Amino acid sequence: xxxxxxxxxxxxxxAIPTGFTIEIADWTNPADRDACRAVRERVFxxxxxxxxxxxxxxxxxxxxxxxxxxxEGRPIATGRLAGNAMIGRMxxxxxxxxxxxxxxxxxxxxxxxxxxxxxxxxxHAQSTAVPFYEKFGFATYGDEFxxxxxxxxxxxxxxxxxxxxxxxxxxxxxxxxxxxIESREQALEExxxxxxxARRELCIYTRDLDPILFDTExxxxxxxxxxxxxxxxxxRIIVQEPRVPSQRGHRLIALAQRLxxxxxxxxxxxxxxxxYPSAFVINDARGYYFRTxxxxxxxxxxxxxxxxxxxxxxxxxxxxERSEPSDELRQLSL
Numbered sequence: 001x002x003x004x005x006x007x008x009x010x011x012x013x014x015a016i017p018t019g020f021t022i023e024i025a026d027w028t029n030p031a032d033r034d035a036c037r038a039v040r041e042r043v044f045x046x047x048x049x050x051x052x053x054x055x056x057x058x059x060x061x062x063x064x065x066x067x068x069x070x071x072e073g074r075p076i077a078t079g080r081l082a083g084n085a086m087i088g089r090m091x092x093x094x095x096x097x098x099x100x101x102x103x104x105x106x107x108x109x110x111x112x113x114x115x116x117x118x119x120x121x122x123x124h125a126q127s128t129a130v131p132f133y134e135k136f137g138f139a140t141y142g143d144e145f146x147x148x149x150x151x152x153x154x155x156x157x158x159x160x161x162x163x164x165x166x167x168x169x170x171x172x173x174x175x176x177x178x179x180x181i182e183s184r185e186q187a188l189e190e191x192x193x194x195x196x197x198a199r200r201e202l203c204i205y206t207r208d209l210d211p212i213l214f215d216t217e218x219x220x221x222x223x224x225x226x227x228x229x230x231x232x233x234x235x236r237i238i239v240q241e242p243r244v245p246s247q248r249g250h251r252l253i254a255l256a257q258r259l260x261x262x263x264x265x266x267x268x269x270x271x272x273x274x275x276y277p278s279a280f281v282i283n284d285a286r287g288y289y290f291r292t293x294x295x296x297x298x299x300x301x302x303x304x305x306x307x308x309x310x311x312x313x314x315x316x317x318x319x320x321e322r323s324e325p326s327d328e329l330r331q332l333s334l
Contacts, residue, residue, distance in 0.1 A: 020068050020071070020076060020099075020101055020307075021069055021307065022068050023068075023069070024064065024065070024066060024108075025066060025067040026065075027060060027065055032065070035067055035069075035075035036065055036067055036075070038075055039075050039091050041055070042091075043092070043093065047094070048148075048150065050148045054148060059082040059083070059084070059088075060080070062082070063083065064080065064081045064109075064112055065078060065079070065080045066078065066079050066081075066105050066109055066112075068092075068096075068105060070096075076093045077093065077101045077102065077105055078090075078091055078105070079105045079109055081112050081113055085113065085118045085121050085122060086121070086122050087106070087109050087110075087113075087123040088123060090106065090123075092105075100311040100314045100315065101311075103136075103313075103314045104307035104308070104311050105307075106133075107306050107307070107309070108307060108310075110136065111286075114159055119158070120156055120159050121156070121159060122154065122155065122156045122157075123155050124147060124153070125138070125140075126152055127150075127152060130153055135314075136157065137158075138155040138157045140154065141153075141154050141155070142154045176304050176305070177301075177304075179300070179302075180298075181289070181291075181297055182297075183297065184297050186297070187289070188216065190289055191213055191219070191289055192219060192222050193301075194287050194288070194303075195219070196222060196226075197285045197303065198226055198233065198285060199233070199285060200233045200284055201234050201236070201284045202226065203281070204236070205238045205278075205279055205294075205316055205319070206237065206239055206240070206279050207294050207295065208240070208241045208244040208245055209244075209245040209250050214250070215245075215250050215251050215252060223252070224255060224259070227259055227262035227263070228259070233262065234262050234263070234264065235256075235262060235263050235264070237265050238267070238268065238316065238319055238320060238323060240267065240268060240274050242265065242267050242326040242328040243328050246328040265325065265326065266320055266324060266326070267324060267325070268319055269324055273319050276294075277294060278290065279294030280312055282312050282313055282316065285303070286304045286309045287301070287302060287303045287304060288301070288308060288309055289301045290308075
């Protein structure tokens with residue numbers, strides 16, 4: 001039987017592709033079922049030559065399926081969470097690989113498992129896909145084995161709630177708010193809301209630290225409350241042009257210097273990262289504020305969007321890993 005075959009997403013460069021959506025599919029709906037099957041047939045049966053009789057099994061009917069569609073509504077990827085807490089049938093069409101679609105699918109399936117109060121989820125990962133799943137916290141166990149003539153590993157992700165004062169019962173899925181930003185006032189208000197909703201981490205990708213957003217009393221107070229709130233929160237910031245805010249005496253730099261264990265700045269080194277035209281803020285509550293043009297405020301804020309959030313988070317993390325502390329901010333000892 002085919003299992004989790006999604007290849008590891010390579011490093012993303014340039015603009016983040018936004019032309020896909022993630023939805024929960026209803027297997028009892030013929031249109032949704034056919035869409036999932038179409039993707040799985042192309043990936044498993046045609047591409048990987050898995051026998052057709054092994055592709056569909058008795059778990060499909062009771063599983064929760066996730067489906068990705070392109071901008072024209074065509075199915076491009078799918079995955080499922082079976083009742084035995086097994087994630088499987090992860091498949092992304094070849095032309096959509098490397099665009100964080102798999103990350104968005106997996107994040108949605110993990111969130112679904114948490115909402116169902118599963119203590120853990122497991123999967124059978126093709127050996128070449130193990131690094132992809134490790135990025136999400138999955139760990140291998142047991143020996144490598146063969147399934148459908150493909151080498152696999154068992155992998156498991158613990159989903160137990162955090163112990164201590166952070167422990168709380170899982171709440172209902174938040175009501176989704178989408179706001180089109182058209183002014184500086186809206187931008188500041190919604191960014192403050194994202195900061196307030198953050199629990200342990202905030203990530204910012206910016207050209208020059210956007211002083212009208214991040215060098216204001218209200219924002220500095222909000223960021224200070226986040227990092228000194230007793231939750232061990234951190235703020236990671238990628239700044240393309242650190243010399244500009246440094247020369248202007250940006251007050252966020254001074255705040256970060258005083259709270260250097262909570263703030264970290266890096267500057268991209270690769271040309272495609274330095275020329276990335278957009279800017280965004282993401283929190284760990286699956287919310288984001290994305291601006292296609294980073295020197296303007298017009299953009300979109302969504303308070304809960306697991307698919308797009310996973311896409312932005314993966315891009316941020318990859319640029320972060322290939323970036324370095326800047327000379328202008330080196331006094332922060334980061």
